[in-house]
Amino acid sequence: MLKATDIDLYFGGFKALDRVSVAAAPGTITGLIGPNGSGKSTLLNVIGGVFVPQAGTVTLDGAGLPLGRPDEIAKRGIGRTFQVPKLAHRLTVFQNMLAGERDHCGENIADLFLRPGKVAAQERHARDRAVSILTRLGMRHKANDLAGSLSGGQQKLLTMGMLLMSDPAALLLDEPAAGVNPVLIEQQVEFLKSLRDEGRIVILIEHNMDMIANVCDRVYVLDAGHVIAEGTPAEIRANETVIRSYLGQPANSQESA
Numbered sequence: 001m002l003k004a005t006d007i008d009l010y011f012g013g014f015k016a017l018d019r020v021s022v023a024a025a026p027g028t029i030t031g032l033i034g035p036n037g038s039g040k041s042t043l044l045n046v047i048g049g050v051f052v053p054q055a056g057t058v059t060l061d062g063a064g065l066p067l068g069r070p071d072e073i074a075k076r077g078i079g080r081t082f083q084v085p086k087l088a089h090r091l092t093v094f095q096n097m098l099a100g101e102r103d104h105c106g107e108n109i110a111d112l113f114l115r116p117g118k119v120a121a122q123e124r125h126a127r128d129r130a131v132s133i134l135t136r137l138g139m140r141h142k143a144n145d146l147a148g149s150l151s152g153g154q155q156k157l158l159t160m161g162m163l164l165m166s167d168p169a170a171l172l173l174d175e176p177a178a179g180v181n182p183v184l185i186e187q188q189v190e191f192l193k194s195l196r197d198e199g200r201i202v203i204l205i206e207h208n209m210d211m212i213a214n215v216c217d218r219v220y221v222l223d224a225g226h227v228i229a230e231g232t233p234a235e236i237r238a239n240e241t242v243i244r245s246y247l248g249q250p251a252n253s254q255e256s257a
């Protein structure tokens with residue numbers, strides 16, 4: 001279980017998160033929704049170690065995570081994507097996948113000289129893993145294309161694949177479907193469900209309510225730094241407070257935003 005408990009986060013005098021608590025279980029997809037500026041990305045940044053909260057704790061399976069230590073948190077098996085994909089545009093898709101693994105696992109330089117056999121075996125393993133993940137993503141035929149030549153939607157799929165290279169316990173995904181065409185969103189949805197079925201923890205920030213309803217087991221609604229509701233997608237769609245503050249129209253006529 002990945003838990004953030006009673007998180008307070010200030011930017012100067014502005015309180016961006018006010019006693020925010022969320023919990024995400026293995027083998028489930030947890031949605032984080034709310035208006036722009038409500039604190040969704042900030043919360044992922046606290047969990048991922050980018051921002052140090054003024055109060056609160058983050059735990060994985062009961063063990064406290066080091067706050068403000070993104071590298072350490074990645075090593076503990078928590079990976080995240082950003083609203084704007086972070087890729088090496090002038091490397092191929094395949095090279096990005098291999099770099100994704102190195103970033104998260106850390107390379108032991110000494111092994112390179114002292115245990116070349118081990119390094120070669122790891123390299124083979126990483127290559128096999130990259131091929132299998134790209135196949136799962138429906139992107140194997142793109143392996144030798146430059147990452148910079150991919151569409152925005154394909155770049156987002158690639159960043160998810162790069163995350164998976166390090167076999168993370170938890171994936172934190174910031175608006176993966178924004179600006180992505182429906183066919184690629186469908187591919188994302190299948191991929192997210194496969195991550196869930198493997199027993200991973202997935203936290204998903206998304207505005208597309210159809211996608212949220214389709215993939216999420218539980219949803220948290222943030223508004224101005226507060227959690228204003230928590231429940232199943234059906235409960236959230238029927239919640240009067242959520243409809244007033246975020247969905248803005250009766251639940252049965254809500255279209256994907």
Ligand SMILES: Nc1ncnc2c1ncn2[C@@H]1O[C@H](COP(=O)(O)OP(=O)(O)O)[C@@H](O)[C@H]1O
Pocket residue numbers: 011016034035036037038039040041042043
């Ligand atoms: N690095 C920062 N410095 C100052 N204010 C920030 C910073 N990041 C976000 N904020 C502010 O915190 C609030 C929450 O932002 P954010 O978490 O990005 O919202 P969301 O992802 O829900 O759209 C916003 O008012 C935003 O302007």
Ligand SMILES: [Mg+2]
Pocket residue numbers: 040041042083
């Ligand atoms: Mg955001």
